Amino acid sequence: MSDRVVEMEIDAIDGLARAGRVHTPRGSFGTPVFMPVGTRGSVRTLSSIDLEDLGVEIMLGNTYHLMLRPGADVIDELGDLHGFLAWDGHVLTDSGGFQIFSLEPKLSDEGAIFRSTYDGSTHHLTPESAVDIQRTLGADIQMVLDVCPALPATEAVVRAAVDRTAAWAERGRAAFLAGRDGGHTDAQRSQAQFGIVQGGVDLQLRAESTGRTLEVGFDGYGIGGLSVGEPRDEMLPALEVVTAALPADQPRYLMGVGDPIGFVEGIARGVDLFDCVMPTRAARHGTIFTDAGRLNLRNAGHARASGPLDEACTCTVCGRWSRAYLRHLLRVQEPTAGRLLTIHNVHWCLNLMRRARSAIGAGQFEVLRREVVEAWS
């Protein structure tokens, strides 16, 4: 082991796709991986027992929500996010920036001043405070504060975001390294920090942002500012520019992408980590992930369907309940519906990742990629 906080072990490579494990002070998790999003301290409708049962190895927590409710100090007092959630698996926290920029904050080179959506109170977020808050939350991996413009955006907007992201990366990294030994819990004292590449869909700005982020140097790299409104055929070339330049021996995280085609196209370009609320939000609205593509459980055609959501699926829900029952629960707004459908969709995403790993190992990833793209197009 080098002195890096996280080590990327590559088990197999197939084209640009890679299967491996990320080793951390907590343990390790297999990649490629989908991280379910625990916005407010739980993956919506699930508990940490459900995550264990699903085989989740790493989840995401939202700094913006958690810093406001219940507050980072409360979480700290209760043994960081792991103690608070009673979750021994990995946690990655975002920087909070993505949510805050959507609130139209007062933005300067210094940072952002914003009002809480909970009670209107005023808060500051700077590259330094984002580090401190995330250290207090005690995730295993924290993300640097960046500037993520929605697309389409003018070149000037994307350029300014790249510049400020680079300046904040330096400040964020310095604050992180300076505060390394702080914290009450093991997780707080042994965190990793990932940088974030911006640059919109401008290939030159992407390349520049990648270089500037690498120059600062992080434990892993997030690819931000994609899947924010642009068409996929503009996103993928931008992604390719970044992954081509990132070091092979560190983890790469495509932020905010969680649709099946996004998964396989990302993996095909060398991405290791994904997160998105889409699979869980879709579940709660009756949009079911299956090997044959999207299934709308609200359709009347499922009213008497005795079969499972997905014939091929091995999840607890498909093993036990009919589409008719699950559709009924959804239709009468029983909260049980959201939970069971979420379990299925998360299982499906995790299982796609397992299939990807084994396809990469067998040198057959392109077959899986085509299969998923076809079913979901």
Added chain:
Amino acid sequence: MSDRVVEMEIDAIDGLARAGRVHTPRGSFGTPVFMPVGTRGSVRTLSSIDLEDLGVEIMLGNTYHLMLRPGADVIDELGDLHGFLAWDGHVLTDSGGFQIFSLEPKLSDEGAIFRSTYDGSTHHLTPESAVDIQRTLGADIQMVLDVCPALPATEAVVRAAVDRTAAWAERGRAAFLAGRDGGHTDAQRSQAQFGIVQGGVDLQLRAESTGRTLEVGFDGYGIGGLSVGEPRDEMLPALEVVTAALPADQPRYLMGVGDPIGFVEGIARGVDLFDCVMPTRAARHGTIFTDAGRLNLRNAGHARASGPLDEACTCTVCGRWSRAYLRHLLRVQEPTAGRLLTIHNVHWCLNLMRRARSAIGAGQFEVLRREVVEAWS
């Protein structure tokens, strides 16, 4: 075994309190027992796996809701309520009358004509159709259609309810016996039917209604029309009149009672079965059942509380999460809160029943009764 569908086995008696098991064609369940209410085909926020994990042996289904959504025919097609819910434990269905009378239906000696709260469509419920619908639903125990007036009510209203309940009991029993061998599933072909005693808090009318229900003869007896607005010191004497007259070798079910004091006062008077939405509804609103009485989880005092909901509790939730975490989930309206708090409250009620059984066995039930009354007064 006699030719009765259900057999009441009494293991211990302590005063009027009794502990035992009810044997049915499906198996058996211990008494006294609390039946969680699965209004629309699931105990709100839970699945049938959760019920198994909690050790639930019998749950209740609401005929009114199920006959309208998804419809008894759909449930029939999917293998009755047991197949639909994927639940091998016992189910008892109510007659649908209680909900329907709250809709101010067109009521006659024949039955009730009411409009669906789902789509305004018109439906009939008669003693005969209540039997048929419940047979189609395929619960293990069905309830006869009765007339249940809210209290306080005039003597004339209570008297009329007793008379119509008696007339409907005869018709309902006749329809049940005539249709015995119908049905596609084992449960549909081996159902039990319970009668229901009315009479408000008028002791003479209670005695009369008990006698007339016994004269018809059922597999067990529900005590209806209590806990519908009257003070407890009027309810308990009315209950006593009924249980004193009911046969010792058949199960007795106090309908709609599910508060801790109601449990122990009912058990002390010889009741075997209870149901109520209160423990589950209270949970979703943050009202927690504990050995020390009611705990309001919304109180700010729990914001940093690292201890469990109830120190003495052995449920999964108390074994894993802090009050602070659960309060946070409740406060930010995460659906996970409702489920975890429901698991705790149902566990607490089931555990109270286990404690009651063992106290009765030890001849110490009065100690438990006093303890619960004191904590909850």
